[in-house]
Amino acid sequence: MKTIIVGGGIGGVASALLAAKRGESVSLFEAHESLGGCASWFSRGSFCFDVGATTVSGVLAHQPLGRLTQHFTKAPGLVLQDPGIVFHLSNGKRLSYFSNFEAWMAELELNFPHLSHRPFWRKIYEINNLAWDLLDSVKSFPFQSFSEIFEVFSRPDLFKLYPHLLVNTEMMLKVHGLYQEDYLELINGILLISAQAHADQVPFLIGAMALAYPSQTYAPLGGMRGFFNALEEECIASGVKIFKNTNVSKIHENKAYTDHQVTEFDQIILNLPYWNQAALFEGIEKKNVEKDTMATKEAWGAFTLYFAIPGNIGELYQQVHLNHPDVANYFISFSIPNDELKAPVGWQTVTISTHVSAHDWFELSPSDYRQKKKSLMDLILNDFKKRFSVQEIKFLIAGTPKTFERYTSRKFGYVGGLPFLYGMNPFSISSSETKLKNVYRVGDTIFPGQGLVGVVAGAMSLDHRIKKSRI
Ligand SMILES: Cc1cc2nc3c(=O)[nH]c(=O)nc-3n(C[C@H](O)[C@H](O)[C@H](O)COP(=O)(O)OP(=O)(O)OC[C@H]3O[C@@H](n4cnc5c(N)ncnc54)[C@H](O)[C@@H]3O)c2cc1C
Secondary structure (H helix, E strand, O other): OEEEEEOOEHHHHHHHHHHHHOOOEEEEEOOOOOOEHHHOEEEEOOEEEEOOOOOEOOOOOOOHHHHHHOOOOOOOOEEEEOOOEEEEOOOOOEEEEOOOHHHHHHHHHHHOOOOOOHHHHHHHHHHHHHHHHHHHHOOOOOOOOHHHHHHHHOOHHHHOOHHHHOOEHHHHHHHOOOOOHHHHHHHHHHHHHHHOOOOOOOEHHHHHHHHHHHHHEEEEOOHHHHHHHHHHHHHHHOOOEEEOOOOEEEEEOOEEEEOOOEEEOOEEEEOOOHHHHHHHOOHHHHHHHHHHHOOOOOOEEEEEEEEEEEOOOOOOEEEEEOOOOOOOEEEEEEOOOOOOOOOOOOEEEEEEEEEEOHHHHHOOOHHHHHHHHHHHHHHHHHHHHHHOOOOOOEEEEEEOHHHHHHHHOOHHHOEOOOOOOOOOOHHHOOOOEOOOOOEEEOOOOOOOOOHHHHHHHHHHHHHHHHHHHOO
16 A cells, blocks of 8 residues: 655654554655644754744643654653743733642632632543543544444543533633633633634633643653654654655646656545645546635634743743734743753743734735834834843744745645634534545644644544544
8 A cells, every 4th residue: 555645744744654554655745854844943053943833742641642652662852841831911910830730720829819710620621631531532533424423422421521512611711700801811822822712712622621731731852853853763764755855746646746756646645734735636636625625714824933042941831911912922932941952051942923814914015024024023022031031132033924834835824723613513624534535634724633732633533544444
């Protein structure tokens, strides 16, 4: 069985490893010079900057990334961050999200003394544990037949989860008496980075998983370069042939076309966002792919800053709330102090990202584009320097949705995956199977796939389907 993977983001790499494990002959084509996509990196001198993703979660033995990497000869080095994230609210409150439940409750009680936090957060952790169990034990996600739905809801423990799809996270805050402005600001801050939407838009089932995520946050040694180097080594050891700087421009029948070669396949897995898929096909094949992808809505864009500072900051992940019309909040990732794959001793690299509307950036004239980029950069950097008493910085580089489109090929610079929104029909989200025979897809626009862990969960779900179809 010859399998081709188009795209070497986390979805493509995980799919390549799983296909190799199934005994297939695997070739992975990546357009860029390195793997990683939105979780890639770039170097400047002896500094290495993560371009997008910086945190890793879902690495415990029963969770998707844990299951993928547990038998690696050389597993990626991961360091648990405790606190997982530090939050700076716009009214000056500062909260550390510790992995220990009691320590996190103490932070909430200190900052919001007259509220009863425990019932809400106990529920969050209870649902979160059950939901991981669901992902672990129910492999056919999203459902494609009544028998698959039955497989889930015949288990009483999992059936308990269903009602949490019918309420949104904001409703649950109200029920628990936690609906107040600064609490909502905190909750929305966490949800935006983990579920890509706000409390009134996120079903509580998804919201609970997203709100629990900072309790198990890991930093990869060597940043994303260290993480993907470990994945790449495992791919090579498993016999996966990796072709970098190789853009797939067309797929027709059982052939994939790049600038240099035409490769035949028995099966092909696209690790591309929805908006990129139809362009690879022509005629009736294109129409079939378009049918699945046309209804897909917009996603977020990202504005990013990359620079280095002299420092030794131990709380690596921090979210600062400005409540400014252009920047509601921004997320800071410092590199692990003294991690020399990232920066020379005494220095740290910094990646800052904030959510922006991707469309706006494509409609600007060149001078308005430069102006907008500079004004966001100044706004964030001035706040950052004051907050962390930083005088000296090296290599200031900014990224916009146009930059993401250029380096990851993601159309319109849409990143971060598709949010699963309250009221949305779970069956309306396209799955890993397409209308074309032996053409599959993975990635952060495929349910249940956001963030590295979600994308790997999606790749595992496809692996399960492929194996099942061969029995
Ligand atoms: C600013 C930012 C911060 C984030 N932070 C986090 C975080 O801290 N933790 C987390 O878990 N997630 C985070 N995410 C989300 C996470 O990075 C992505 O959801 C995930 O990396 C997407 O992986 P993917 O495999 O779906 O797609 P991609 O990463 O987009 O990979 C697709 C790959 O396909 C390649 N490609 C495209 N077209 C072709 C073609 N025609 N031929 C060959 N190759 C092609 C691209 O070059 C790319 O490498 C963040 C995202 C952003 C933008």
